[in-house]
Amino acid sequence: MSSSPPLKALLLIGGKSQRMGSDKAALVFEGKTLLERILATITPLIPEAYLSIAHDDEREFSHPTIRDLTPNPGPLGGLQAAFHHDPEAAWLVLACDLPLFDSTTLENLLDKADPTQKATCYRNRLDQRAEPLCTLYQPAAAHALTNYLADDRRCARKFLESLEPVMLPLPHPLALDNGNRPEQLHELTILAKEGLQEKEVTVTYYGKLSAEAPAATETLTTTAATLAGLYEELRLKHYLSLDLDTVKPVLSDEFVDWTTPLPEDAQVAFLPPFAGG
Amino acid sequence: MFQITDKAITTSELVSLAESPSAGALVVFEGRVRNHHHGKEVTALDYSSHPTLAQPEGQKLVAETLEKFPDVEKIAATHRTGHLAIGEIAVCIVVTSPHRPAAFAACDYLALQLKNRLPVWKHEHFADGSQDWT
The missing domain is CATH 3.90.550.10 (Spore Coat Polysaccharide Biosynthesis Protein SpsA; Chain A)
Incomplete structure (x- = not known):
């Protein structure tokens, strides 16, 4: 050089x-x-x-x-x-x-x-x-x-x-992963400790997100460790307009935290702000 | 009592569920589809809901309202899903209490909670052909 x-x-x-x-x-x-x-x-x-x-x-x-x-x-x-x-x-x-x-x-x-x-x-x-x-x-x-x-x-x-x-190609796959919010830092802490593990998950989008995602429900393979990691991955992939803090994650039909670990075969739903009435 | 339904709402049915001989006040709120939103002409709305969470969340909100307003005797509330035309009822709340103030206050409180905390989404269709999710 x-x-x-x-x-x-x-x-x-x-x-x-x-x-x-x-x-x-x-x-x-x-x-x-x-x-x-x-x-x-x-x-x-x-x-x-x-x-x-x-x-x-x-x-x-x-x-x-x-x-x-x-x-x-x-x-x-x-x-x-x-x-x-x-x-x-x-x-x-x-x-x-x-x-x-x-x-x-x-x-x-x-x-x-x-x-x-x-x-x-x-x-x-x-x-x-x-x-x-x-x-x-x-x-x-x-x-x-x-x-x-x-x-x-x-x-x-x-x-x-x-x-x-x-x-x-990245020599260490996680080296350029963003961590600009606590949920992402938590995600990266787990990934750094446990490595990238592929799992199959089914995601259902509601409201506005269902119109932005390619389909209201999709099954995909992800290496995300938590629901926050999965949402960030999908937000970037599908250009979803809503940030994590306005969306509510649901796992197996129950409201959960963003830091909840993502299990194999997870049934996940992402809920945009509600608008009843 | 709370119910999420895809059928047209009949207010009189909710009234008969909430009325009571000891209640001197019966307040009815009907949230109806209006023909404008932020200055745009609305032609119709589609409401969708989370298939398993909307019903229990609505029940929770009714229970919470009853707890918060101990003078209230009964509440009957329902939220509609599906395609609604202008003037159709999207949400109906009936509250009874011995005296007026508790019924009015509880009805207003529950209306606000259903708006913000029930996993339901609104897809608006406008006269100019555009649509929007809220």
């Missing part, structure tokens, strides 16, 4: 997380905040790491920051500001809410990155598509980003796909 551009990292720490009701980077997993964990993983390999912050963020940070250039630039605003900060660098863009992100995953990405391509990333373990939560963008991506944003487009994943990135 002698001819490679200098490596810098941009951590997407998010704004005040609405879902957690608090700063998601400050969420604690195994005794450390998510931000501390991710910094401890990346700074040995990429010492120059910045936190991506909103245009008007007035909080104080212990790490250098890169501020969005405009208010509400969308999910690609951080990368735009990073290339503005240093257009000659290759930028690793990384979400901070990845509790099981590890140095193997980072080393593998840096080792296999192809500096002649615009980007190198991992395949999402569930849908195999390019995953923007951990991607190395080469300087050549900056121009493409300017054009993409000029077209008023904002989707980080579609932008990444438009670059025709090098896509790698």
Whole structure:
């Protein structure tokens, strides 16, 4: 990698997380905040790491920051500001809410990155598509980003796909799993301990969700450990419009918690907000 | 008494279930399908319910209301599912009590609980051809 551009990292720490009701980077997993964990993983390999912050963020940070250039630039605003900060660098863009992100995953990405391509990333373990939560963008991506944003487009994943990135399989499948709410951290804790175990489940959707899912009832194979993990998997897969906190999970015709373990052959139902009367 | 039903609701049947010689007050609430929602003209509604949870949840809400309003003598309530035209009754609540205040308050309370806590969903059909889940 002698001819490679200098490596810098941009951590997407998010704004005040609405879902957690608090700063998601400050969420604690195994005794450390998510931000501390991710910094401890990346700074040995990429010492120059910045936190991506909103245009008007007035909080104080212990790490250098890169501020969005405009208010509400969308999910690609951080990368735009990073290339503005240093257009000659290759930028690793990384979400901070990845509790099981590890140095193997980072080393593998840096080792296999192809500096002649615009980007190198991992395949999402569930849908195999390019995953923007951990991607190395080469300087050549900056121009493409300017054009993409000029077209008023904002989707980080579609932008990444438009670059025709090098896509790698994940060495550790859970490394890029989001954990930005307590139920997901619980899910990841179990998965990390017990591993991914396939089970067949039947899911019935009600109300609005029944119109959004491909069918009102489906039987599928999942590796989710809890009902929260299953819902998040299906929410992403079917583009369901409702967040976990507005949906009620039902297991074997009983209301249960999101943290309830998912048994083999589970009969699950997801209930959107009720609207009687 | 609570019942979830896919048949048209007959209010007089609920009245006869709730009335009592010692009740000086009998309050009836009919929730009917109205022809507008958020400024859009509604042509019909479809109500769907969870097949096994709606009935016990409704019974629970009626029991809870009776407990909360000890002066109430009887409650008869029912919620309809299926396709409803404008003016049809979606929910009917009949409450009796010796004096007026308890019956009114309990009826209002139960109406709100059924709206928020009964696993029932509303699919609205609008005059402009659009539809929406609420």
